[in-house]
Amino acid sequence: MYVLDDNGVKAECVVTDEGDGVLEIKNIAVVPECHGLGYGRALLDFVARTCKGRYSVLQVGTGDSPLTIPFYEKCGFVRSHRIEHFFTDHYDHPIIECGVRLVDMIVLRKEL
Numbered sequence: 001m002y003v004l005d006d007n008g009v010k011a012e013c014v015v016t017d018e019g020d021g022v023l024e025i026k027n028i029a030v031v032p033e034c035h036g037l038g039y040g041r042a043l044l045d046f047v048a049r050t051c052k053g054r055y056s057v058l059q060v061g062t063g064d065s066p067l068t069i070p071f072y073e074k075c076g077f078v079r080s081h082r083i084e085h086f087f088t089d090h091y092d093h094p095i096i097e098c099g100v101r102l103v104d105m106i107v108l109r110k111e112l
């Protein structure tokens, strides 16, 4: 788990080793009052710099949502594949973002 501290905790994420040189970002979150200030990008860049050379790919899975996909794309991730029905199969309640129910998980990847 990585925590970004800038006069107090501003962001965190968990990074898991998925095997075959692939690392996965889980549960990245920035303190709500601090969205849009660059903390999310700084945390992803830090993880990429820290793990470069030991791993080949950084990946993340997210819903097909305008709240998250553009953020990852701005940070250099590209869409890799989709896991169909992930959110409907694994959660016991609907997850709605921007008025749309999340169904598939979109996996994005960035070469390290």
Ligand SMILES: CC(C)(COP(=O)(O)OP(=O)(O)OC[C@H]1O[C@@H](n2cnc3c(N)ncnc32)[C@H](O)[C@@H]1OP(=O)(O)O)[C@@H](O)C(=O)NCCC(=O)NCCS
Residues within 6 Å of the ligand: 027, 028, 029, 030, 031, 034, 035, 036, 037, 038, 039, 040, 041, 042, 061, 062, 063, 066, 067, 068, 070, 071, 072, 074, 075
């Ligand atoms: C998604 C999240 C981590 C982004 O962190 P952030 O600190 O707000 O993002 P940054 O300020 O580092 O943004 C980096 C770039 O992405 C862009 N961006 C961020 N969110 C965006 C959005 N919803 N739509 C379009 N662009 C977005 C920023 O404008 C910035 O681009 P720029 O450098 O060209 O200006 C943050 O919004 C968050 O914690 N959300 C709630 C939890 C969550 O959804 N986590 C993701 C789970 S998959």
